[in-house]
Amino acid sequence: xxxxxxxxxxxxxxxxxxxxxxxxxxxxxxxxxxxxxxxxxxxxxxxxxxxxxxxxxxxxxxxxxxxxxxxxxxxxxxxxxxxxxxxxxxxxxxxxxxxxxxxxxxxxxxxxxxxxxxxxxxxxxxxxxxxxxxxxxxxxxxxxxxxxxxxxxxxxxxxxxxxxxxxxxxxxxxxxxxxxxxxxxxxxxxxxxxxxxxxxxxxxxxxxxxxxxxxxxxxxxxxxxxxxxxxxxxxxxxxxxxxxxxxxxxxxxxxxxxxxxxxxxxxxxxxxxxxxxxxxxxxxxxxxxxxxxxxxxxxxxxxxxxxxxxxxxxxxxxxxxxxxxxxxxxxxxxxxxxxxxxxxxxxxxxxxxxxxxxxxxxxxxxxxxxxxxxxxxxxxxxxxxxxxxxxxxxxxxxxxxxxxxxxxxxxxxxxxxxxxxxxxxxxxxxxxxxxxxxxxxxxxxxxxxxxxxxxxxxxxxxxxxxxxxxxxxxxxxxxxxxxxxxxxxxxxxxxxxxxxxxxxxxxxxxxxxxxxxxxxxxxxxxxxxxxxxxxxxxxx
Numbered sequence: 001x002x003x004x005x006x007x008x009x010x011x012x013x014x015x016x017x018x019x020x021x022x023x024x025x026x027x028x029x030x031x032x033x034x035x036x037x038x039x040x041x042x043x044x045x046x047x048x049x050x051x052x053x054x055x056x057x058x059x060x061x062x063x064x065x066x067x068x069x070x071x072x073x074x075x076x077x078x079x080x081x082x083x084x085x086x087x088x089x090x091x092x093x094x095x096x097x098x099x100x101x102x103x104x105x106x107x108x109x110x111x112x113x114x115x116x117x118x119x120x121x122x123x124x125x126x127x128x129x130x131x132x133x134x135x136x137x138x139x140x141x142x143x144x145x146x147x148x149x150x151x152x153x154x155x156x157x158x159x160x161x162x163x164x165x166x167x168x169x170x171x172x173x174x175x176x177x178x179x180x181x182x183x184x185x186x187x188x189x190x191x192x193x194x195x196x197x198x199x200x201x202x203x204x205x206x207x208x209x210x211x212x213x214x215x216x217x218x219x220x221x222x223x224x225x226x227x228x229x230x231x232x233x234x235x236x237x238x239x240x241x242x243x244x245x246x247x248x249x250x251x252x253x254x255x256x257x258x259x260x261x262x263x264x265x266x267x268x269x270x271x272x273x274x275x276x277x278x279x280x281x282x283x284x285x286x287x288x289x290x291x292x293x294x295x296x297x298x299x300x301x302x303x304x305x306x307x308x309x310x311x312x313x314x315x316x317x318x319x320x321x322x323x324x325x326x327x328x329x330x331x332x333x334x335x336x337x338x339x340x341x342x343x344x345x346x347x348x349x350x351x352x353x354x355x356x357x358x359x360x361x362x363x364x365x366x367x368x369x370x371x372x373x374x375x376x377x378x379x380x381x382x383x384x385x386x387x388x389x390x391x392x393x394x395x396x397x398x399x400x401x402x403x404x405x406x407x408x409x410x411x412x413x414x415x416x417x418x419x420x421x422x423x424x425x426x427x428x429x430x431x432x433x434x435x436x437x438x439x440x441x442x443x444x445x446x447x448x449x450x451x452x453x454x455x456x457x458x459x460x461x462x463x464x465x466x467x468x469x470x471x472x473x474x475x476x477x478x479x480x481x482x483x484x485x486x487x488x489x490x491x492x493x494x495x496x497x498x499x500x501x502x503x504x505x506x507x508x509x510x511x512x513x514x515x516x517x518x519x520x521x522x523x524x525x526x527x528x529x530x531x532x533x534x535x536x537x538x539x540x
Contacts, residue, residue: 037106038240042084047085048089048106049106050096050099051071051075052069052110055069055110058111071110071111075088082243093112097121109129112230114228122233125230126245126304128248129227131224132199134166134199134200135221138217142194152174154174154192158178159178164197165338167197177491181202192417201267258273279302289302320332330506339504343500343513347496349490350521354482364432365436366439369442370439370443372384373444373453383436391430395426399423419488423484446459476525479525
């Protein structure tokens with residue numbers, strides 16, 4: 001038995017040596033990959049950092065148009081730590097994750113809350129560099145004293161902001177998200193919402209500008225969350241991650257971040273105060289407690305524990321998460337109930353808007369076209385001029401003029417415009433203008449011997465047969481155009497999809513789902529027209 005045992009031991013030793021060699025080779029290949037981005041930055045001579053340009057005092061443009069602010073100084077500090085120059089690139093809440101994920105920027109320092117879902121997309125540098133919570137800018141006359149009082153009212157938000165999701169999920173608030181701070185603030189002024197939910201520090205800064213007389217930020221701060229600087233997901237644990245984390249730890253210890261807070265007139269942040277205490281703390285031997293271990297990680301007591309722990313999920317949610325881990329496809333509407341509800345609601349709203357605009361455009365097109373064909377004095381000339389104007393004016397411009405332009409005038413008179421109603425009317429009239437001209441020409445052709453058509457089912461049908469293809473094409477196009485309603489913060493399909501992308505960063509999945517949904521809606525529209533045509537043919 002001894003010889004056999006000896007051979008077995010030698011084989012086991014050989015396998016161990018082979019495994020060790022493979023692991024060593026893998027480590028040798030992996031280490032340079034992790035160091036690539038830092039080495040690339042140093043070879044390039046500058047680091048590309050994404051910052052905001054519409055969020056004073058963290059990232060904004062001064063009188064000369066130069067990007068300045070708290071986050072800009074943080075970006076310059078990282079460049080100095082790396083030993084290179086800095087190139088600043090403006091980003092928004094909606095595109096910052098995608099830009100760093102695609103490698104368009106090296107670092108993003110843009111008021112981004114650190115969450116577990118975002119950690120699935122990028123590497124959040126620890127420690128975090130700031131912390132803030134949510135609040136609401138309210139009109140004093142709104143008589144809102146608590147967060148619970150906001151239920152039943154519409155609250156304006158900014159697309160991509162984490163607060164929208166938390167307010168909907170935890171407080172059951174109705175949040176309408178706009179594309180920019182300018183649009184959100186204008187919507188609040190125009191009465192489209194009772195308040196504007198956003199980062200408390202920004203809202204307080206808005207109040208200090210003096211442009212918000214009659215408004216205040218008076219609710220208790222909610223959802224206090226640390227902000228993190230982020231780099232690409234694959235750089236986690238690499239030399240760039242390590243260097244930036246060490247730099248931030250030192251900034252907490254020496255008070256650099258608090259000096260920036262004072263420089264930019266920010267109120268003292270409890271987060272920075274507590275972080276400085278944590279990162280300065282020493283043990284009995286005088287050594288810093290918050291130092292990296294042999295694996296290069298910070299001690300658990302120095303980290304945000306809620307962000308580094310998690311729980312398993314079963315069922316469809318667990319299956320979809322497994323798909324994401326294996327393939328990288330983040331189908332969040334399968335595992336995230338809020339994303340699913342947002343998407344399905346948006347799909348239903350788009351289908352309803354499509355139905356209304358198609359029916360409205362056909363009915364109005366026939367009516368306008370018949371009046372134009374009948375040459376009704378005054379009316380036909382007006383309708384022809386109106387139709388030409390409507391179909392030559394971009395529908396997006398029409399939506400803006402009516403919702404923000406006319407809406408501002410009506411607000412002064414005590415009225416507000418509903419976004420869905422505006423979209424339905426404007427898009428219906430836009431498509432109806434083309435249908436009207438097509439029907440008018442078809443009616444002229446259908447009229448025999450100079451006889452004008454009467455407004456009877458038979459005569460209308462004769463004209464529709466001649467312009468059938470044009471009306472069907474206009475209907476298909478207006479279904480696709482319903483996506484423009486997202487500019488009014490109407491939570492239809494495009495708005496819902498971009499909201500999910502802004503939070504999850506799964507643009508590849510959501511844009512393909514969006515394409516499929518619109519393709520199906522257009523196919524359904526065309527098939528309904530064809531079924532109508534087949535039914536008419538059978539009736540003959």
